[in-house]
Amino acid sequence: MKAAEIINEVQSAGRLIAITFDDVPDPEWTPQFLDVFKQHGAKATFYTLGTNMAKYPEIARQIHEEGHELGNHSLTHPHMPEISKDEQRAELQQAEQLIVEVTGRKPNTFRPPYLDVNDDLLVVAAELGYKVIHGLNLRANDWAMPGTEHILAETRPSIRDGSILLFHDAGGDRSQSLEALSVLVPELLEQGYRLVTVSELLGLDR
Template sequence: MKAASIFNEVKTADKLLAITFDDGPNPEWTPQFLRVFQQYGAKATFYVHGTNMEKYPDVAQRMDEEGHEFGNHSYSHPHMASLSKEEQTEELRRAEQIIVAVIGKRPSTFRPPYLEYNDDLLAVCEQFGYPVIHATNLDTRDWDMPGTEHIVNVTRAEVRAGSILLFHDGFGDRSQSLAAIQILVPELIEQGFKLVTISELLATETT
């Protein structure tokens, strides 16, 4: 069976990149990230949990109203490679159903929790029509609170046309990630990058 494609970045002729967030929506942190993007007229892609979509539909609706994209990040954030193929399918199906119920739009990409996958999961993603989205700046480990300077510096080293950058807006203290975004977004725009959604970036892929 055909496997879904995995993207860490997109080969593009345009000066575009995508900033993505995992684990929301979160009522404390997500609105603070949204304010930064609103200030600079930029867009992001949020890989959301089905459980958090259920808990915080109002936050999700604001994200959608402000033009951001939603990606599937599973229903309950399990280690997907440890699940059966049927369980993997159910995780993606439940999350997709909730996203559609809350914002009326189907997600078009998937990011596996912990970035873990196996052949079964890639086959399931292909059935859903989901490319699998990773990122270039994984060494930031922003979820582990390594310091704002570390997050910014590691990310800067991975900035180029077509980069996919990963941060977290859900669970725990996201203050360092927020501080890094407040530095990086205006900096990237000043450098001439346009911050777009994953779907917009994928649409510019060249061979």
Template sequence: MTAANANDPNIHAVHIKGDRKAVAFTFDDGPNPIYTPQVLDIFRQAGGKATFYMIGEHMTQYPELAKKVVEEGHEIGNHTYTHPMLTKSNSTADHRQEIDKAHETITEITGQAPTTFRAPYFDFNEETVAITQEFNYKMIGAGNPEALDWEMPGVDHIYTKTKESLVNGSVLLFHDGYNDRSQTIEAVKMLVKELTEEGYELVTVSELLKLATTTT
């Protein structure tokens, strides 16, 4: 996340509060043949939905898995085609291609165009914002960055830091792609069980945006 944009609610939504008690679980960097199906199992059993910020080139490797995500009622958001640091792009054309090619890939494989975007590493600049606005994307952040699930800090850490940061309307960040995501799976199982018992609806980011009364 760039310091200049970190507090702009129109660019980087992390809490989308509405009248209903709801949160959005999001999963980055898939699809992954080991961990994405486990996430689907968790949400199928809980009767909830999630949003997957997939990498375009991973979708081309596992198109049937990407289709399955959508068929089960989940949402896929744009997370670029190769997961670069966008601010390090060699040109505006390269910058745009990462977003455009991912958009085309998601649309071609699933039949549904994405409506939200998350920058890899939360790294973006004014050029990124301008390009995403061309697609009418909402740029989405995360309300639990201290969970650090991508660093595999332990199940208890992921669970505890997420619970500490959670409020009604939180967008929660996890990863189902790259490396060993077994800690994330276990923490998500615990969180999904507990939050559903507490009466939270588990919805997609787009559904949460539709419920919004305030976005921060």
């Protein structure tokens, strides 16, 4: 089996951008991010952590019902290169099952925890039919609470047709990320971008 490739952007996608969130869902922050996207009629991809989905299935269901995409972010958020190939496969499959229970469909895309990959993981992802997604604005480091202006300043240079942008809406205080997205979403729309799911960006939408 050929290994999966890591995707940071999609060439020639037109005026489309995919905004993504990791570690979802969170009972405090996820609904607030959903409100921002609802206000502007935009869509996003939420990379769900299986253990959080098991705790908050109603929030995962809200994400799906509001037209967003649920992607796979593993079951327990391990450093995937440090576990065996069989354990990698189990992490993806068990998280996948939780997503299927909410959405009725298998997710198309997977974001590795910590963006850590090795050859085994890329093969496992391909075997399971996943596209492996990273992102362009990695210097934003929104998870570290570096300040709203830092998040925006390190994200804006990554904005172009076909960009995939990475943020977090769980795992701690996400007020800076929320504030940054409250600025960025309308800004992108004013620039003529359409905010879509990763699957739509990749042409995988069914």
